[in-house]
Amino acid sequence: MAETTFERVKGIIVEHLDVDKEAVTLDASVKDDLGADSLDVVDLILQFEDEFGVEIADEEAEKISTVGDIVNYIENNL
Amino acid sequence: MNSVGILGTGAYLPEKVLTNADLEKLVDTSDEWIVSRTGIKERRIAAPDEASSDLAVKAAEQALRRAGIGAEEIDLIIVATVTPDMSFPATSCLVQNRLGAKKAATFDLSAACTGFLYGISTAAQFITTGVYRYALVIGVECLSRIVDWSDRSTCILFGDGAGAVVLGPVEDGYGFQSYELRGDGSGGDLLKLTAGGSRLPATEETVQSRLHTLSMEGREVFKFAVRVIGSATDEALKKAGLTKEDIDFLIPHQANIRIIESAIKRFGLSEEKVIVNVDRYGNMSSASIPVALHEAVEQKRLHKDDTIVLCGFGAGLTWGATVLKWSLE
Ligand SMILES: CC(C)(COP(=O)(O)OP(=O)(O)OC[C@H]1O[C@@H](n2cnc3c(N)ncnc32)[C@H](O)[C@@H]1OP(=O)(O)O)[C@@H](O)C(=O)NCCC(=O)NCCS
Numbered sequence: 001m002a003e004t005t006f007e008r009v010k011g012i013i014v015e016h017l018d019v020d021k022e023a024v025t026l027d028a029s030v031k032d033d034l035g036a037d038s039l040d041v042v043d044l045i046l047q048f049e050d051e052f053g054v055e056i057a058d059e060e061a062e063k064i065s066t067v068g069d070i071v072n073y074i075e076n077n078l
Numbered sequence: 079m080n081s082v083g084i085l086g087t088g089a090y091l092p093e094k095v096l097t098n099a100d101l102e103k104l105v106d107t108s109d110e111w112i113v114s115r116t117g118i119k120e121r122r123i124a125a126p127d128e129a130s131s132d133l134a135v136k137a138a139e140q141a142l143r144r145a146g147i148g149a150e151e152i153d154l155i156i157v158a159t160v161t162p163d164m165s166f167p168a169t170s171c172l173v174q175n176r177l178g179a180k181k182a183a184t185f186d187l188s189a190a191c192t193g194f195l196y197g198i199s200t201a202a203q204f205i206t207t208g209v210y211r212y213a214l215v216i217g218v219e220c221l222s223r224i225v226d227w228s229d230r231s232t233c234i235l236f237g238d239g240a241g242a243v244v245l246g247p248v249e250d251g252y253g254f255q256s257y258e259l260r261g262d263g264s265g266g267d268l269l270k271l272t273a274g275g276s277r278l279p280a281t282e283e284t285v286q287s288r289l290h291t292l293s294m295e296g297r298e299v300f301k302f303a304v305r306v307i308g309s310a311t312d313e314a315l316k317k318a319g320l321t322k323e324d325i326d327f328l329i330p331h332q333a334n335i336r337i338i339e340s341a342i343k344r345f346g347l348s349e350e351k352v353i354v355n356v357d358r359y360g361n362m363s364s365a366s367i368p369v370a371l372h373e374a375v376e377q378k379r380l381h382k383d384d385t386i387v388l389c390g391f392g393a394g395l396t397w398g399a400t401v402l403k404w405s406l407e
Contacts, residue, residue, distance in 0.1 A: 039115055039300065039336050046301045046340075058297055 241368025
């Protein structure tokens with residue numbers, strides 16, 4: 001079965017933030033629960049853009065808070 | 079085609095050190111924030127009576143001494159800067175006069191943080207073709223004069239300094255191996271100094287609206303920078319017939335340690351191969367790469383036969399990379 005968007009997003013987050021897989025749930029806040037600072041978020045956005053071929057403009061990026069927000073944004077804009 | 083390379087390097091950093099603790103007194107910031115987001119601990123600030131040409135001359139004199147070349151032997155001077163002493167005459171003319179480089183052709187080049195790379199790539203063409211023998215290329219900035227000292231998101235990033243190199247013929251097969259120079263004007267608004275040119279000459283209003291200082295969209299520039307460090311380095315290596323395994327040292331433009339870290343992680347290069355000085359000087363735009371190069375030479379980190387990649391990126395947008403086979407012992 002093809003990897004879901006969530007699985008791919010999770011993989012990138014685990015790799016870039018050096019967090020446990022289990023911690024990356026849809027409800028997890030990227031900053032508060034996963035310890036990302038503002039530039040980690042910029043860095044993640046860049047990885048998502050390249051991995052999924054989507055563009056996540058600054059205004060959109062600012063609305064993203066949880067892992068679920070990321071997955072939704074990507075799935076709605078693929 | 080003659081092989082052309084770097085014969086000598088020089089640098090000059092103004093004496094005054096501005097630490098993060100000093101900045102805490104100017105704007106609402108903290109040493110912790112600045113270090114964690116940028117890796118910068120301190121930067122240099124030109125004295126009130128120092129302008130770019132003063133810094134440039136000092137760096138150039140050192141580069142000439144190291145190369146063992148007299149100023150009167152120099153055929154071409156290129157000064158890369160976005161902070162010239164004045165609009166015209168070119169800062170390179172002021173430098174030429176101070177050095178006594180009487181026969182040198184001279185011009186300034188504006189490619190922001192990629193300026194030094196554009197400068198050495200341009201100068202090298204004249205030497206490769208045999209038109210000229212020796213060129214002096216200087217990257218110099220007094221960015222402290224164009225940052226908004228009340229804007230905490232930019233004023234913490236920049237510093238003043240100058241770096242210079244003398245280019246000339248080297249042993250066959252050494253020196254420059256490839257050039258990759260790029261631009262994308264559609265990103266011009268991401269990093270700019272709006273007023274003071276022919277579009278918006280200085281008026282009371284432009285001064286009051288703070289249009290004479292640098293403005294930047296930090297996050298977009300961050301993404302751009304991380305992407306192009308890898309892509310430009312890759313392209314330059316490809317043109318030289320090399321791969322990333324061949325790199326002995328990468329000297330990227332020093333804008334932010336987080337940009338460098340993210341880029342080399344994506345690119346797959348180990349930290350020991352990357353030369354960094356952003357912690358001590360901040361972002362000196364066109365001066366960052368030549369100062370880092372000079373320090374690496376002085377510390378004897380570079381050896382003959384090493385493959386060295388210089389990589390720049392910045393306003394314009396501009397970016398690029400060049401591969402050198404180091405020819406000095
Ligand atoms: C400038 C840069 C460090 C800012 O980092 P950032 O994470 O994008 O910062 P943001 O603007 O998103 O701000 C994040 C938070 O830190 C705050 N902040 C900004 N500058 C700050 C400072 N100096 N001290 C403390 N807090 C600061 C912001 O107000 C914001 O707070 P909020 O979340 O409460 O609103 C970063 O974008 C960068 O380095 N970009 C590349 C710039 C560059 O190198 N340009 C030259 C290329 S040649």
